[in-house]
Amino acid sequence: MSTPPPKSVTAALLIIGDEILSGRTEDANLSYLAIWLEKLGIKLAEVRVVPDVQTMIVGAVNALRADYDYVFTTGGIGPTHDDITVDAIAAAFGVEVEFNREALAVLEDHYEDGDFNDARRRMARAPVGAALVDNPVSKAPGFQIGNVFVLAGIPRVNRAMLESLKDRLVGGAPMLTRSVGAELAEGAIAYRLGEIQNAFTLVSIGSYPYYRAEAYGVTLVLRSVDREQIDAAFAEVLAMITDSGAAPNLDPSNLV
Amino acid sequence: MSTPPPKSVTAALLIIGDEILSGRTEDANLSYLAIWLEKLGIKLAEVRVVPDVQTMIVGAVNALRADYDYVFTTGGIGPTHDDITVDAIAAAFGVEVEFNREALAVLEDHYEDGDFNDARRRMARAPVGAALVDNPVSKAPGFQIGNVFVLAGIPRVNRAMLESLKDRLVGGAPMLTRSVGAELAEGAIAYRLGEIQNAFTLVSIGSYPYYRAEAYGVTLVLRSVDREQIDAAFAEVLAMITDSGAAPNLDPSNLV
Numbered sequence: 001m002s003t004p005p006p007k008s009v010t011a012a013l014l015i016i017g018d019e020i021l022s023g024r025t026e027d028a029n030l031s032y033l034a035i036w037l038e039k040l041g042i043k044l045a046e047v048r049v050v051p052d053v054q055t056m057i058v059g060a061v062n063a064l065r066a067d068y069d070y071v072f073t074t075g076g077i078g079p080t081h082d083d084i085t086v087d088a089i090a091a092a093f094g095v096e097v098e099f100n101r102e103a104l105a106v107l108e109d110h111y112e113d114g115d116f117n118d119a120r121r122r123m124a125r126a127p128v129g130a131a132l133v134d135n136p137v138s139k140a141p142g143f144q145i146g147n148v149f150v151l152a153g154i155p156r157v158n159r160a161m162l163e164s165l166k167d168r169l170v171g172g173a174p175m176l177t178r179s180v181g182a183e184l185a186e187g188a189i190a191y192r193l194g195e196i197q198n199a200f201t202l203v204s205i206g207s208y209p210y211y212r213a214e215a216y217g218v219t220l221v222l223r224s225v226d227r228e229q230i231d232a233a234f235a236e237v238l239a240m241i242t243d244s245g246a247a248p249n250l251d252p253s254n255l256v
Numbered sequence: 257m258s259t260p261p262p263k264s265v266t267a268a269l270l271i272i273g274d275e276i277l278s279g280r281t282e283d284a285n286l287s288y289l290a291i292w293l294e295k296l297g298i299k300l301a302e303v304r305v306v307p308d309v310q311t312m313i314v315g316a317v318n319a320l321r322a323d324y325d326y327v328f329t330t331g332g333i334g335p336t337h338d339d340i341t342v343d344a345i346a347a348a349f350g351v352e353v354e355f356n357r358e359a360l361a362v363l364e365d366h367y368e369d370g371d372f373n374d375a376r377r378r379m380a381r382a383p384v385g386a387a388l389v390d391n392p393v394s395k396a397p398g399f400q401i402g403n404v405f406v407l408a409g410i411p412r413v414n415r416a417m418l419e420s421l422k423d424r425l426v427g428g429a430p431m432l433t434r435s436v437g438a439e440l441a442e443g444a445i446a447y448r449l450g451e452i453q454n455a456f457t458l459v460s461i462g463s464y465p466y467y468r469a470e471a472y473g474v475t476l477v478l479r480s481v482d483r484e485q486i487d488a489a490f491a492e493v494l495a496m497i498t499d500s501g502a503a504p505n506l507d508p509s510n511l512v
Contacts, residue, residue, distance in 0.1 A: 018462050020286070022300070022433075023288070023289070023291040024433075025464065027283075030283070030305070031280075034277060034278055035279040038279070043277075044277050046277070046306055046307075046312070047304065048304050049303035049304075051301060051302075052462075079442050080442055080445075080446045081446070081449060082461065115443070115444075118447065119442075119450075138467065177280075186375075187379075189336075190336045190376075190378075191373065194336065194337035194375075204274065207336040207337075209410065210410070211394065211413070
């Protein structure tokens, strides 16, 4: 009796911000989110970066929320004029923006009376029907509407918000990975590696060359939800490396 | 007599690779490309990251090449089974893949006779009608078809390929930027900053808060192709910071 293939749960990330597209700020959330989701059995399947322009945000959110189980957005939920994410998400869902009572209560509690000005009140705005996502770092909350989670871009706040919303996510089978490095040229192993890939249909094999001043080589990464197949495929990859006259480096994390 | 607004030239980046979406490899090309393009008067306007899946690559390339003046892709042009970018780009343009004679000649010259195997010959494949992009680092070329430049993902190779293709790009007016940091909360300056933004329609003002263990503050970035407007807006931003009781930090590059 064969088991059905494990359910695959997918997510997309939408990074909102001119500062990423201008190159002056390096995104620090993609990689963290990918690894965090993988532990929950959720695969990050697409990422987009768009500017602080409402039509661009609306178009991307509506495309991604239709194609993936979950969508995470980062950026644009602060108090300044360039923070337009709340309005854009509401427009994408075709709902109004309101002052969220719960968010107002959190922020009123956080700021001294004279400091809770109109700009800061803007951070309590959310689409009608949204559920808040707590922000234990700087209080101004993110929110969830449908399958879309709207989060801060600042990495420390972003990560705290992920912990706040964790219980709302339902993952699939956890992804297993095996990695090995070797001082071999990709072109020298490509044929046999392709044969191994063809033999193990439940395993995805990635080949990532690196060039350093002193050396070049390749890191091979196997990914699967099937433990038996990944272990069998990995054994063949290790044999291929040895047969090619190289030594498998089983701690290749520093090579790519 | 008013001058017409400067022509805006735009580009998109398509990052192809499971290794980015799994979080195990951090992209190192986006920020470099953005700054490199800006110097040529070209604005990076959208980025997408897709897996090594042909339908995903085709969909993204066709969407982006219709919307932007130039598209750059990174990744997936090596010799292994997971390098499917060439076939995907050809499919996007509806053309066949061929062995490019010029590329074959470069690679035949580069490899010793016995080393130029079928896998490495794959790196000479290109869509019919493509123009090569030289790779002075590791020889296997990238290529251009229409307004799409197909480049390697390894940063050292990617950067060398950009220099090779530079003369084929036609930029618009160069973007000017002014940055300043201040130990002020965004919420304290948001209102006046919004007024400055409204007064200078040719300037785009971004506000980027930071939180550190020992301090918090904001970096303000002004961008414009109009020197007169950006300088006038920047003077008002500096006055706003001083009026708010803080000292402008004119070297804020280390703050975000």
